Amino acid sequence: MIALADGVVTEPVRRRMRRCYWLVAASALVEGACFAVLVPLLHTLIGDRFPQAWWWVAALSVLLVLTVATSRAASARQRAVTSEIVASLQHRLAEHVVTLPLGWFSPDRAAALTRLAGEATRMLAATLNGVVAVNIRAAALAGAVWVVLVVVDPVTGAVAAGGLGILVVLYFWAARLLRGATSAGNTTTEQINAELVEFAQLQSVLRAYGRTAQADSEITTALDRVRTASAAYFRGAVTGSVVFQAGTALFLSSVLLTALHRADSAAVSAVVATIVIVLAALLVDSMAALGRTGSVIWAAERTLAEIGEIVATPPLPEPTTDTAVPADSSITFGDITFGYDADRTLLDGISFEVPQGSVCAIVGPSGSGKTTLARLVARFWDVDSGSITLGGKDIREIGSVELMGAVSMVFQDVYLFDASIRENVLIAHPDATDDELAAAAAQARVDEIIARLPDGWNTIVGEGGAALSGGERQRISLARALLKNAPVVLLDEATSALDVENEAAIRAATAALTTGRTVLVIAHRLETVRAADRIVFLEHGRIAETGTHDELLAAEGRYADFWREQERAQSWKIGARA
Structure with a gap:
């Protein structure tokens, strides 16, 4: 033994x-x-x-x-x-x-x-x-x-x-x-x-x-x-x-x-x-x-x-020499290939650039690799081949602490600790002042949640945030990202299943979060797609099309089909059969 x-x-x-x-x-x-x-x-x-x-x-x-x-x-x-x-x-x-x-x-x-x-x-x-x-x-x-x-x-x-x-x-x-x-x-x-x-x-x-x-x-x-x-x-x-x-x-x-x-x-x-x-x-x-x-x-x-x-289990490889320092917050995908196992490649030959301060929307059908692509930037895994650079430096040459300090992540599967709302927001920046905390809460409209709860900031959210609704958990997640104030934002936008009030609050918080930052967003809403500086359409793990909204519509390709399908879906109504 x-x-x-x-x-x-x-x-x-x-x-x-x-x-x-x-x-x-x-x-x-x-x-x-x-x-x-x-x-x-x-x-x-x-x-x-x-x-x-x-x-x-x-x-x-x-x-x-x-x-x-x-x-x-x-x-x-x-x-x-x-x-x-x-x-x-x-x-x-x-x-x-x-x-x-x-x-x-x-x-x-x-x-x-x-x-x-x-x-x-x-x-x-x-x-x-x-x-x-x-x-x-x-x-x-x-x-x-x-x-x-x-x-x-x-x-x-x-x-x-x-x-x-x-x-x-x-x-x-x-x-x-x-x-x-x-x-x-x-x-x-x-x-x-x-x-x-x-x-x-x-x-x-x-x-x-x-x-x-x-x-x-x-x-x-x-x-x-x-x-x-x-x-x-x-x-x-x-x-x-x-x-x-x-x-x-x-x-x-x-x-x-x-x-x-x-x-x-x-x-x-x-x-x-x-x-x-x-x-x-x-x-x-x-x-x-x-x-x-x-x-x-x-x-x-x-x-x-x-x-x-x-x-x-092998740990995440760290730089053996001095940690590389990114020159800016631009992101470049250089012919990356990735698969969760050796028998299946999920992303194949992905190459594009997200300039500093721009918004890049990742669009495509379910299973095309959108979420995986965003998480590779945060080194959830390392790519099988190719490279991802931040500010001209391969993210594998940047220490994990430095990389996490430069990136804010807001994904659909929000997890909150079984602690108070204050503690869950402050985890992004423990030394934040009360004014900074209040500003982030106001931008994410978490202040509205706090105002109606008897214990306010000290409300215990339960394991995983079970005491709050899905929209409230997302607001707190956005407040954390705002308080962190990182130059790169990875955003898995999801408001389709929320009520009108939470959707409006999250849209406002998202707008505040993405202003002046380099943003890689997995887009679900038409407004986000239209406003993006660049759109990358993924299909079967490859880039099918890339360009601005107007360019892709004019090309009459897969993105145009996708756009029209979303417009038709938005016009659906429930009514009595004629």
Whole structure:
């Protein structure tokens, strides 16, 4: 387990873990020495040599005191190291994830990260420094007892060694069996959890269209998969446990029969045979402890592997030399190619320029790569080939802190922290004055939201901003961008699903945000498209057309078709059938 923790737990903590485990092993060895002293003590007592027995009693007393002292010291060290492991794992995860590309943070990965940084980390720490310590103690004690057994009766010790070897093989076989079942069960559980969340979120749609029966059938099928995976897990667990317990019983039987045979044939005395039987029982008890805790350790290995996968994810490359400084806020796409995987190219051969202080609208059908193109400017991912420059400098040569300082992002999927409105806006500029905060709030019309809320600026918005409407969340997002006052704005404009009041407020805030800045906007509204200095029409990941609004309309190409479709859509009305 310490080897598995390499790269996940820091080296100082691993050293303390090793010292803790050595202390646990030492405590077990001292306990084993107590059993070694019992052998001559029993011989002297049964042989009526009581004066000599007092020496062995004294030695046993000293060893018992040492056992208690080392055991208490090991327990105290375990508690301290457990806390260190939790802190180390959480800090290791936190330090690494802040270096990862923003595109890494998908909903599934964010959920897994939350789970691993929370309860899973605490359980893992308890396993690393609790259950593992129990196993180390059991193994050390078994080794010490076996050595005593070999000294007392080498023949029985040899039989015990063969039995121990078989038990070790059975242990690892059971571990392999249960690991496979655990992995399959975890995968199935994650799938059913995702499907249950989707099932709950889509209730309104499912009921509106009368598809609850089909959804129930899909959930039932998913639950059947979970039951099948659970049955496989328990079959593996039961099979491994039964086989290991059977091996333990055979081990004990073989040692007992050997001891009895040795006593019956007068090869050893009755006293030695009795001691051998006691030592064999101790060996069995130690090995049984390994079997009882094995499943917990195997589950912890899975958690460690998940944390290891995150830690092993390559961070966003940073400049190895001095950070490049952009000359201005112009953006240039130079023959870029990008795909989320090697088998599919999403953007292919994209080249255009957005001069400083101009507005470039990205237009095109869904799935054409508009949002991806905008997020590449913020280095959510790095392009596969080509380059994106800011102020004449490749963004890969600009430090991530400097790049993020130059860019404001306002996307459709607005996320707010479970904090107050004030804290959510100030995250863009923590040192902003009250006047600057009030000005940004007024431009984004967040002041209207604050005025009608009882707690005003101190209103807690809930996780993700759940206490506010979609339009209100977008206003706060725009206020953040205004307060940041970055020279480049990446804007995914979306007002079609908002009420009239919020749409008007967001249009006003957007106008204030884009004034005098270099803007790359994923345009949805006709007004934005018409007013843009340049329009880039994407289709199937390529630039189909580029130019001003009037130029593209005159060309009678894809953009003109798109424009006419939007005009027709705006004229649609709901009325009675003639």
